[in-house]
Amino acid sequence: xxxxxxxxxxxxxxxxxxxxxxxxxxxxxxxxxxxxxxxxxxxxxxxxxxxxxxxxxxxxxxxxxxxxxxxxxxxxxxxxxxxxxxxxxxxxxxxxxxxxxxxxxxxxxxxxxxxxxxxxxxxxxxxxxxxxxxxxxxxxxxxxxxxxxxxxxxxxxxxxxxxxxxxxxxxxxxxxxxxxxxxxxxxxxxxxxxxxxxxxxxxxxxxxxxxxxxxxxxxxxxxxxxxxxxxxxxxxxxxxxxxxxxxxxxxxxxxxxxxxxxxxxxxxxxxxxxxxxxxxxxxxxxxxxxxxxxxxxxxxxxxxxxxxxxxxxxxxxxxxxxxxxxxxxxxxxxxxxxxxxxxxxxxxxxxxxxxxxxxxxxxxxxxxxxxxxxxxxxxxxxxxxxxxxxxxxxxxxxxxxxxxxxxxxxxxxxxxxxxxxxxxxxxxxxxxxxxxxxxxxxxxxxxxxxxxxxxxxxxxxxxxxxxxxxxxxxxxxxxxxxxxxxxxxxxxxxxxxxxxx
Ligand code: ADP
Numbered sequence: 001x002x003x004x005x006x007x008x009x010x011x012x013x014x015x016x017x018x019x020x021x022x023x024x025x026x027x028x029x030x031x032x033x034x035x036x037x038x039x040x041x042x043x044x045x046x047x048x049x050x051x052x053x054x055x056x057x058x059x060x061x062x063x064x065x066x067x068x069x070x071x072x073x074x075x076x077x078x079x080x081x082x083x084x085x086x087x088x089x090x091x092x093x094x095x096x097x098x099x100x101x102x103x104x105x106x107x108x109x110x111x112x113x114x115x116x117x118x119x120x121x122x123x124x125x126x127x128x129x130x131x132x133x134x135x136x137x138x139x140x141x142x143x144x145x146x147x148x149x150x151x152x153x154x155x156x157x158x159x160x161x162x163x164x165x166x167x168x169x170x171x172x173x174x175x176x177x178x179x180x181x182x183x184x185x186x187x188x189x190x191x192x193x194x195x196x197x198x199x200x201x202x203x204x205x206x207x208x209x210x211x212x213x214x215x216x217x218x219x220x221x222x223x224x225x226x227x228x229x230x231x232x233x234x235x236x237x238x239x240x241x242x243x244x245x246x247x248x249x250x251x252x253x254x255x256x257x258x259x260x261x262x263x264x265x266x267x268x269x270x271x272x273x274x275x276x277x278x279x280x281x282x283x284x285x286x287x288x289x290x291x292x293x294x295x296x297x298x299x300x301x302x303x304x305x306x307x308x309x310x311x312x313x314x315x316x317x318x319x320x321x322x323x324x325x326x327x328x329x330x331x332x333x334x335x336x337x338x339x340x341x342x343x344x345x346x347x348x349x350x351x352x353x354x355x356x357x358x359x360x361x362x363x364x365x366x367x368x369x370x371x372x373x374x375x376x377x378x379x380x381x382x383x384x385x386x387x388x389x390x391x392x393x394x395x396x397x398x399x400x401x402x403x404x405x406x407x408x409x410x411x412x413x414x415x416x417x418x419x420x421x422x423x424x425x426x427x428x429x430x431x432x433x434x435x436x437x438x439x440x441x442x443x444x445x446x447x448x449x450x451x452x453x454x455x456x457x458x459x460x461x462x463x464x465x466x467x468x469x470x471x472x473x474x475x476x477x478x479x480x481x482x483x484x485x486x487x488x489x490x491x492x493x494x495x496x497x498x499x500x501x
Pocket of ligand 1: 164165167191192223224226227228229230232243244249
């Protein structure tokens, strides 16, 4: 039979056992049609491991397991308190294995190891812990009508949840979706991104070890148009939650109409960052750099359109360039000096390079970057890229690039700043830099976005709702608001008197 695990030694010398199968019913399965995904190390373009890829019938098998688990008393009758304990046990196991998980993440995704360890893994654990705390705090209301009626609501799990995960934060994106789903008593079929299939399979071993009943959490790698589409279409899946590109979000919305699934979609953005003349320049530059250059620029909320008021414009551009030069060290994810690793895949690398050409063709000014760093002859490395001289009609001003690629424009008035900020199909994040208290809040209210950061950027937090308006998505994740998508409200009417209507 097929080998469903392999001993690996990562580039940092870390040895561990990498699972390769489809995790269904707490067991490891081969793909029913021999489908595989070979994951590539983006730093040197070499294969890391080959995992099983789910066929449509494997997705069906996982959905059946999740449906059975949903009805099994071992899960359906478990108290919220015990569900919370189970989630905390999983967090404890994740903590015990955090070096292994950060190693896999850096190897497979290309993000710096220290970032994976100190940011992604922390967010993964904290998000699961946060929702573990809610597991015994999911309850309904008593609603007063007339003395003859006793009415109350209960909150029930939505059911079998399909969760489709992107590659930019493989573990924390899974935690954002697993946390509220488990807290509310759902069962899950989770499909990781085919670009980064490895770390979550290691978590699957911990899920089993923690003691989750079989079928509660199923993890099936597979290709988007096959496994992802099968999950979104499946007639016995009650909900689909997705994070990824806007184009795929639109596909999923259509596929989910098969049985009118509940949907939450978190798609892309072209988030603006506004810097007013009265802003603290150093602070604005520091956050603007974090907002677009961290995680290799692969962040849905990346503040990829910087707009600076005229008096500060030249100073900002000079200081931003200097900041990129001094901080954005591109290189090996396992080198402690590295700020920026490779892009996740060749497709993403090529996409960014093509936007460099588009920007030049459109007549924008390439201030810096746009090339492969001279030291790298292998791997999907790209220099941090800055364009100025942009106008709102340009594609590089409107389209999401998803890389270390930023455009800097200028504005004169507050009205114009808001108009430019809102001149986009998207509405995910926005940042405002000003020391004028009333302007900060006024502009925050006028921007069409799901999240606004005042005097910071991409300063997200698992306790605070996250999501978009316009073409950036539907619904909210994180915070208390993130629970709404994972339970249905049932209203129960009791006739207290013997009466007819
Ligand atoms: P990107 O274009 O950046 O790779 P995608 O939005 O395509 O981002 O991918 C995000 C997730 O959506 C991945 O898990 C991917 O497999 C999945 N996916 C891609 N296409 C489809 C599809 N047609 N139906 C369902 N899921 C899909």
